Amino acid sequence: MSLRRRNFASTAAIYAMLSPTFGLLAVFSLVPFVWAFVTSFYDYEVGGESRFVGIDNYVEYLHDPTLLPSFANLLFLTVFGLLIVSTVPLAVAKLIFCLKSERARYLYRVLFLIPIVVPGVAGMMIWQGMIYNDTGLLNETLRLFGREDLTRGWLSDPRTVLWAVVFMGFPFAGGINILIYYAGLAGISESIHEAAELDGARGMTKFLKVDVPLVMSQVKLLTILTVIGTVQGFEGMFILTKGGPGFKTMVPGLWMYMNAFSFQRMGYACAIGVILFLLILSLTVLNMRYFRSSEELKAEGA
Amino acid sequence: MIVLGLAAWALWPRGVTQVGSGVRDQKDSAPRKYTVRVAPGIYMPGTRPQDLGKPLQGLADVAREFEKLYPDTRIEFTDAPVGEREYLITQLAAGQAPDIINVNVGDVWQDVQKGWYLPFDKYLEQPNPFVPKGQLGCEKWWDQFKYQSISRSKTAPDGKVYCITYDMVETGIFYNKSMFARLGLQVPSDWFEFIQLQQKLKDARVIPFLVDSSAVADWGVDLVFNQLYGSIIAGMKLKRDPSREAHLSRFFDWDELAYLNRKGFFTRRDPRFVETFRILKAWRQYFEKDMSSTDLTKMFVTQKGAMYWTGSWEVNRLARDPDVGFDWGIFYLPPIPHSYDRFADGHDQCVIGGSGTQFEVTNSAFDDTHDAATSEKLKRTIAFIQYLTIPKNVDRVVNEILCFLPNVVGAEPRPELKLFDTILHREFANTKWLFTFDLRFDEIMRRMLDLYINNGISEDEFMAWMETNVKTACDTIVRRKRIDLSKFDAKWNELAPLRAKVQELPREP
Known part of the structure; x- marks a missing residue:
């Protein structure tokens, strides 16, 4: 058997093994994407007739009353999310990493990871029912200090609702992000630390000038995940506020969902979905293009 | 977006409706030709509304009696979340909704042009076969309903009646x-x-x-x-x-x-x-x-x-x-x-207030022939609702809990709810x-x-x-x-x- 034929045979086997996975991916991800794109050009009500309307759905969305508030909310949530994801878990990971005892490091890693076993929805319900409620922890604490005037419906007051939503999960210290940063910090060679210390770098200076640049791969990964998660995610708003009061916590994903399944405007919802897809794609490309990790910088330097 | 695409694909209009499936609460497994699936809402047998009192039994008892009258028919109850619009629409589009549902008829009106619901007008103008001669309903089913104007106000904008108002709420x-x-x-x-x-x-x-x-x-x-x-x-x-x-x-x-x-x-x-x-x-x-x-x-x-x-x-x-x-x-x-x-x-x-429980019949009720005019299953579906509206049955179902007022002449509201009866006789909004x-x-x-x-x-x-x-x-x-x-x-x-x-x-x- 010639080398070429042998290569073909082994490659064909790999393709054969890949094909079931790819087939499922195509049926459940790629074909629906194309279908959604096509549907976005139709005025299509579930159970009714569909009518080709060209780019009307896109034009209508440009004039949608929720467009500006929902994208402003999205920007706020994304910026806040990025700020949190790039600071608190990294700081916690560094603190754990600095512990002398390997046993203590292990214990703290486990302790900080434990909160992820609580389902996200359950966590939100706890915040909604026990903390932000009329007689929840926040209001009762204020009453305890005689500040009834400051009590409010944290999730129904237009002035506080967005902040109440983003502060769920405070102090943002648990979860997998810490482990990702920890892995990055653990991957930094000891010799680099020694060299930095020889050059006089200590404490915060060393953290900012040595550790942070060297965990940029992790920052980049978490940035992409956070952006995608924030743009796509609406379940939190759906559960907590339904995007209200008014449109104070409306996000494009939730409006897409409501148009699809409440108002039955599937074509219009698909148009919003396509716009969100393009937004995520652009942000990811920008991130990949301009946000360099240490490995990439190293490769460019070489 | 992928989920939307999947949903769009799954819900794209097709010509054929299919028999659906529901959650059974009965142990009877005898083969029967027709199964009528009912999503009764608050009267769901076996449940305890507001987690109080004994598990409900009234509707199951009525269904059991009906099954004796129609040995080829099984009444199956489901607690499918038909009140959730997202759920209901997808089920209706797929022809898999329960045959009888209880949702606010205002929501139904949005979709009547899609053929998802059956108008009751023809049946309401005819006698209820379960009503003895000389009693209200023996000439026209309409006559049985106590709060006539509220019940009739549930006429859809297309002039047809898509729900049977079973009880009142205020x-x-x-x-x-x-x-x-x-x-x-x-x-x-x-x-x-x-x-x-x-x-x-x-x-x-x-x-x-x-x-x-x-x-x-x-x-x-x-x-x-x-x-x-x-x-x-x-x-x-x-x-x-x-x-x-x-x-x-x-x-x-x-x-x-x-x-x-x-x-x-x-x-x-x-x-x-x-x-x-x-x-x-x-x-x-x-x-x-x-x-x-x-x-x-x-x-x-x-x-x-x-x-x-x-x-x-x-x-x-x-x-x-x-x-x-x-x-x-x-x-x-x-x-x-x-x-x-x-x-x-x-x-x-x-x-x-007004209509509380509003029973609608969906397109699944005639999925045996896909034609309402010839469907045997639909006849049984309608018969079950007619049987439900007999005063003694209304009393057993509605008055088992203290939530709503019966909307059938001959079934009196519980004394605790009498005040609402007086309010319901005022002018409507x-x-x-x-x-x-x-x-x-x-x-x-x-x-x-x-x-x-x-x-x-x-x-x-x-x-x-x-x-x-x-x-x-x-x-x-x-x-x-x-x-x-x-x-x-x-x-x-x-x-x-x-x-x-x-x-x-x-x-x-």
Whole structure:
């Protein structure tokens, strides 16, 4: 058997093994994407007739009353999310990493990871029912200090609702992000630390000038995940506020969902979905293009 | 987006409906030719509404008797979440919805043109075969229903009846009698006293009034609207439908609202419209702080709130809950006197409740032949609903809990619910804003009103939203239904002398 034929045979086997996975991916991800794109050009009500309307759905969305508030909310949530994801878990990971005892490091890693076993929805319900409620922890604490005037419906007051939503999960210290940063910090060679210390770098200076640049791969990964998660995610708003009061916590994903399944405007919802897809794609490309990790910088330097 | 794509693909219109599946609660596994799946809502056998009392049995007993009459038919109950619009639409589009469902018929109207629901008109005009000769219903099924005008008001905009109104529901203000006595307070007789009462409760550091935001948008708007427009309806009412009884004679249909809107009503230029929302906003200060997520029943039961505006279903909870350690009573919202608001005339508050359980038959009910005219399964489905409406069966099902009032002559309401019966005989509201236009209108109205009464936007901003929302909804419904509003021109002109006597009407654009 010639080398070429042998290569073909082994490659064909790999393709054969890949094909079931790819087939499922195509049926459940790629074909629906194309279908959604096509549907976005139709005025299509579930159970009714569909009518080709060209780019009307896109034009209508440009004039949608929720467009500006929902994208402003999205920007706020994304910026806040990025700020949190790039600071608190990294700081916690560094603190754990600095512990002398390997046993203590292990214990703290486990302790900080434990909160992820609580389902996200359950966590939100706890915040909604026990903390932000009329007689929840926040209001009762204020009453305890005689500040009834400051009590409010944290999730129904237009002035506080967005902040109440983003502060769920405070102090943002648990979860997998810490482990990702920890892995990055653990991957930094000891010799680099020694060299930095020889050059006089200590404490915060060393953290900012040595550790942070060297965990940029992790920052980049978490940035992409956070952006995608924030743009796509609406379940939190759906559960907590339904995007209200008014449109104070409306996000494009939730409006897409409501148009699809409440108002039955599937074509219009698909148009919003396509716009969100393009937004995520652009942000990811920008991130990949301009946000360099240490490995990439190293490769460019070489 | 991928989920949307999948949904779009899965729900794309197809010609064939298929037999669905449901959750069975019965142990009988004998083969039967027809299975009628019923999503009965609150009467679901085996459940304990509000986690109180014994598991419900009434509907299962009736079904068992029906199965004896129709040995080829099995009645299967499902607790499928048909009240969730997302669920119901996908099931209907796939032809897999339960055969009999219980949802608000206003939601059904949005979809009647899709052939998902069966009109009852033909059956209502015929005898109920289970009614003995000489009793109401033996000539026309229609005759069995006690609250005729409310039941008939459930006619869809296309003129057909898509639901059987099985029972009635009405709202009331539940109040803590013990607390009132302790604080020396009385049930108010008008809005002035009502507001004073709430201020006294607030001063006593009690939440005066518990109500959720959707109730304000739904009941609150319609009631205050009725109070402020009541005296000028004669100059606005464009349609006179002799088939409607007095109960509904002052109700505006959507086409009338659309015409009036083009004459300047329900805009920023209409002072009554502005005032309607202003009154609600002024009232807001007496509600609980969080109107969206707080468990109001719990707050009432734990005596953190003195009054609770809710539906008759709450009687079941309060009468049976051993944790309720106080006396409670019910009163209805008091009238707004002219001295409180220059547009009000102090007439009694109208009815905003009405049909509670509303049974609809879906396209799944004739999936044996895919033709309603020839379907044997459909005959059994209709027969089961007819059997359900026999007075003794209504009594067994509806009166098993203290939530609703039977809507069949011969089945009396439980004594605890009698007050609601008297309210239900009042005149109906002039509008049901949230059940007139499309769901997008509802969504925007609810949201913006919520924002307005919670100081999230100014009155001007709110009215700008409402004006645009009402106009868009009117334009949409006129376009979709292809209605020529000029049919009202003559009547409008005829009513001009009546309007000439009224002050502060909106100027025509």
